[in-house]
């Protein structure tokens with residue numbers, strides 16, 4: 479069954495410099511030619527989900543500029559429904575400034591632009607239009623906080639499965655956690671969520687994930703980069719899913735977004751958390767083999783080939 483996924487999140491244009499090292503504070507590093515790629519955690523996850531076999535509707539915003547029109551054309555070319563992307567007058571499309579080192583690690587600064595202008599009403603209207611359609615909603619937090627809050631509240635009120643990728647962690651999401659979204663932080667974000675919930679000193683990833691799951695009453699899935707993911711069920715019991723080895727690591731930008739997109743697409747198709755996470759990890763492994771966030775996001779066939787190895 480094809481999953482039907484509604485993605486609420488940010489769309490950016492990524493301006494990327496491949497350099498010999500990431501700059502330290504105050505340092506200038508010089509790379510070669512500027513690369514330009516489609517980006518934003520929402521846009522990236524949407525593309526990953528589509529390539530992994532889901533039907534995808536996108537809720538977001540762009541500015542009235544060339545970055546905006548090219549971002550929309552790229553999503554449409556991949557087959558994503560962008561009816562619910564609003565063009566915000568007087569705002570620039572989101573842009574990310576990214577340095578990538580030879581090991582594929584990155585540093586990113588984002589100019590949020592139109593992503594910060596998405597309102598709760600924009601999201602509520604889009605969710606009403608999608609009524610009865612999605613099997614799952616994926617929300618990431620690079621957009622305005624009221625938009626994130628509306629997306630999680632409305633989705634859960636409608637009884638839809640909801641995945642909240644807290645990237646970045648913002649204090650405004652704390653009250654949403656008790657509504658029971660499936661939360662998908664990376665290791666650093668897990669520490670931030672744990673502290674936000676009033677816990678003291680950091681402890682193991684397993685214990686922090688269990689504490690967060692105890693609060694949400696839902697699964698917590700922690701992305702651990704090349705190590706894979708830790709799945710913690712709603713009762714606090716944990717399972718580690720190891721990542722395969724990428725043939726080459728060119729650029730890790732968007733690996734987490736790929737995981738989230740494929741994970742949510744699989745949940746939308748009715749899969750269980752562990753199966754969905756396993757496919758998400760395989761997709762994320764393949765996604766680091768090319769430049770830019772989206773270039774090497776895999777198809778269903780590529781994900782299945784890796785899982786069969």
Ligand code: RIB
Nearest residue numbers: 490517518519574732771
């Ligand atoms: O997760 C990677 C993404 O973060 C990039 O595409 C960039 O746009 C930022 O949003």
